[in-house]
Amino acid sequence: REIKVTIDLPVDAFLPQEYIEEEVLRIEAYRMIERTRTLEEVESALTELQDRFGTPPEPARNLLEIAKIRVRMKDVGIAELSVKQRRIHLAKVFPQRFDLAKIKRVYPRSIFKANLLELVVPLSREKEVLAEVFALLDAIMNSELLPEEEVVQKRDCRMSVPKSFRFFQRAGC
Known part of the structure; x- marks a missing residue:
């Protein structure tokens, strides 16, 4: 089952009319980007846009970066x-x-709020928002998945927690 993701980032991400003048072609380009399921497909979409319309302006590049973020979120199972x-x-x-x-x-400096299933990570001052978000998702993707025997099922709790995080159990999960 595919996870539905929600992304809310403070960046302009769209295909400007000046970049793709014909509305039908712009809608087609949005659909092409929406259909991407892998990072390679996003790169392929970028290549196609460059071939057809030239170098994408910043809002279009941002849209493609957000498509990469969406793919990575689905890869690691993060919904929002x-x-x-x-x-x-x-x-x-x-x-x-x-x-x-x-x-x-x-x-x-990250905080995991077990009761909300939320991970909060402060942004650094050096990186752009999109680059930092992707780096975080990449770190999550590349962190070692825990073997099944390392996961403890808590009774009356909808989530399981790794043995190394038993304090979640004391916190009431």
């Missing part, structure tokens, strides 16, 4: 992403899908 007050909020995050301890080492 937003950036608020210089913080990345990933919601409906299931810690048994990746090694949360490794993420905590890479992003020491």
Whole structure:
């Protein structure tokens, strides 16, 4: 079953009329981007846009970067992403899908709110929002998935937690 993702980022992401003048072609391009399911398909869409319409302006490049973020979110099973007050909020995050301890080492100021299934990571000042969001999702993707025997099922709880995070159980899950 494919996960439905929601993305709310403070960037302009669209295909400007000046870039693709004909509305029918612009709608076709939006559909092509929406149909992408892999990073390679997003790159292929970028190549096609460049071949047909020239170098994409920043809002179009942002749209393609968001398509990559959408693909990566589906890869790691994260349903919601937003950036608020210089913080990345990933919601409906299931810690048994990746090694949360490794993420905590890479992003020491990150906070996992177990009761909300939300991971909050402060943005750094050096990187652009899209690059930082993708880097975080990449880190999650590349963190080692926990073996099934490392996951403890808590009774009366809808989520399972890794042994290394038993404090979730004390927190009432």
